[in-house]
Amino acid sequence: MITCAIIDDEPLSRQVLRQFVTDHPDLSLKGEYKDALEALAGIEQNEVDLLLLDINMPKLSGINFYKSLSSKPLVIFTTAYPEFALDGFELNAVDYLMKPIAFDRFLKAIQKVKGRLKTSREIQDYILLKVDKKLYRTPFSDILYLEAFGDYAKVHLENQVLIITSTMKKMEAELPNELFIRTHKSYIINTSKVEFIEGNQVKIGSQMIPIGLRYREAVLEKMK
Template sequence: MIRCAIIDDEPLSRDVLRQFISDHPDLILAGEYKDALESIPGIESNPVDLLLLDINLPKLSGINFYKSLTNKPLVIFTTAYPEFALDGFELNAVDYLMKPIPFDRFLQAIQKVKERLKTQQDSPEFIMLKVDKKLYRTAFEDILFFEAFGDYAKVYLESQVLIITSTMKKMEAELPKELFVRTHKSFIINTSKVEFIEGNQIKIAGKMIPIGMRYRENLLKQLN
């Protein structure tokens, strides 16, 4: 069962989502809140797998609330305002549902949640990277991108850069394909770190990374 929490200040929206959850055999409602601040004690004491989170909330927006969480469950953002979709994308949301939400669209989003959870269960959360004669246990979430460096590769992390004794081809084969994608013959990126795409470049952590023609279609497909 997937444990869900609804955070929405509109009673009608909560009613709809509550009914959708009740009608789905794989979902269970573990919490329901009318604003983000109200939800904090409940989520801390009763963790969930999935947040159905409205973006336009009083006091604290759904976007800022989700950013503030240390242990982030999966999230589906809900809103009546399409201009906020980019913010949800940057936070690696599973999906983004426009109100009023049709049940078939809700089902599609939950299928994505199930696939994401299965991937997390099946895949390790780290990789061992060889630097000189040492092996570094490196969490996937700490990796920004890889850059070719002759017969080696540079690994850009949140806090440092490692030069590893591995080729890009070997790294591409070892990395989880649902999280990492090749953008260029010299670059592999962590899709959860993407800030924006502009023309034939993609921005991660302030650096513009090229997008090669042969990689563009697969990159856009994976990001979507």
């Protein structure tokens, strides 16, 4: 799933985009904001893959808002003013949608997003993990397994444990599925770190990680 947020000061525009996102099987809406200032706190707490961002908004424009982000998701700019298009593309925007937005044009933009994400994930061999206000550049090869921890997740590395504000579902979507697999509702493992499987458990390092009944077939198939 591609997680996204809508930032637009027009209620009707937010309604249209919300429906488009709902109708798309690969999109998951994680936030909806009426202006850039309101979005700042929301994006900080709930990171997303994609912003559907209006350019012409009061207080802080979409362009300046995007420039201010330290960690920049992919962005599709939306606006009724074509003169802003150049500014948007200079920020490496995936696409630029003119209002009123047609659904078929929205679909084309999302295809570009999927292509951009696929390319970045093929090249990238690490993940950025946010701990407090720090971003840790963590190679996939350093991760042993992930463990659910209330509203957080524990990322177990060779020599330390990082506690991040994220759900297991979000982490499962962000990690490459050729290397990681969910073994249990509370665990995701790095398959290259598995020493052996015994009964309904896998051994990674000094830990025995449970395999849930619903995940067992997929895990065994993956480990062949």
